[in-house]
Amino acid sequence: MPSDRVVIFTDSPDNIQDIVQLLEFVGYDVSIESDVSTFLKNNNIQVVLVYYQLLKNAQEVVRYIKTTQSTKDIPVIVLIQEKNYVTLLELYQIGISDYIEFPIIDVELISKIALHIELKKNREKIESLYKELRESLDLASSLQTLMLPEPIEMCNGIWITSNYMPSQIVGGDIYDYFTVGEDVYLYTADISGHGVQSALLCSAVKSVIRSAAQRGLYISEVVNELQDSMKTVLGHNYVTGLFLKR
CATH class of the missing domain: 3.40.50.2300 (Response regulator)
Known part of the structure; x- marks a missing residue:
């Protein structure tokens, strides 16, 4: 040295x-x-x-x-x-x-x-x-932005508008909407924590919900599957949210 x-x-x-x-x-x-x-x-x-x-x-x-x-x-x-x-x-x-x-x-x-x-x-x-922290936060912010749906869109006769404004550079917040046949699914959720880990967990939540919805499950079954799928990867984090199906 x-x-x-x-x-x-x-x-x-x-x-x-x-x-x-x-x-x-x-x-x-x-x-x-x-x-x-x-x-x-x-x-x-x-x-x-x-x-x-x-x-x-x-x-x-x-x-x-x-x-x-x-x-x-x-x-x-x-x-x-x-x-x-x-x-x-x-x-x-x-x-x-x-x-x-x-x-x-x-x-x-x-x-x-x-x-x-x-x-x-x-x-x-x-x-x-x-x-390194700033780079990590910028990456997490980019990941979250890529996961967000269009801010204004018509889904099976329903107009949906949205605006994402995190209180910090990046957070564990996520929302999504999509259609499966004639059904419209919409949810907004919050994952505890910040940074890349929470952004990646948001991506996992989105994948699980969309996968479960494709099988025509009731919204309660979708939430239960989300709980079973995520409990091994959430660790000390937790998810709270509002889930709708029409």
């Missing part, structure tokens, strides 16, 4: 050699840069340290990193010789994650770097999970 990469921007590399050696000793992949414009060429950077003799110069480097789309989410820790609260406040407003004051304390340096790397990785995991 590759080491976490730490990049240090500085105009005084000789002043931070002890820091570089310490970070390399604990296992980080450390590189020193002087030109922030080459920053975008570096991949898989977990944290950036910034040390300049003048804190104002460090401020410009931080501003560049935090206003560049591909690097704005990388945590930045500023190393300072002495506290200047006005400039530090400006740095926090630009987006630094933390600062460390000289003389550098080994434990403080290592712990702060480890903390912000872990926070960055956790944020990336959350963003990845959120993206």
Whole structure:
């Protein structure tokens, strides 16, 4: 597994050699840069340290990193010789994650770097999970839309109009109508839960009801068959609905 990469921007590399050696000793992949414009060429950077003799110069480097789309989410820790609260406040407003004051304390340096790397990785995991969730919900929404009948249709002399408006992106709601010979079947139902699982269960409910109706069963028999067919796949979910036959 590759080491976490730490990049240090500085105009005084000789002043931070002890820091570089310490970070390399604990296992980080450390590189020193002087030109922030080459920053975008570096991949898989977990944290950036910034040390300049003048804190104002460090401020410009931080501003560049935090206003560049591909690097704005990388945590930045500023190393300072002495506290200047006005400039530090400006740095926090630009987006630094933390600062460390000289003389550098080994434990403080290592712990702060480890903390912000872990926070960055956790944020990336959350963003990845959120993206997967959105994709899952979009897929479920598409499945539900494909299963819906026409919004306006005449069925054996009966006009049926409908409008599907889920309260969330996707839900476990389903409605359907169809004809078997001279009979018109219509139902609206709700399956507990949300997401792809509920959308797939809606598809199963639709298939069972249509299959049972094709055999000319009474509506009560259709509902009983639905119960018998779905109880093994519903798990902790349940179906409630209104079922009609004319």
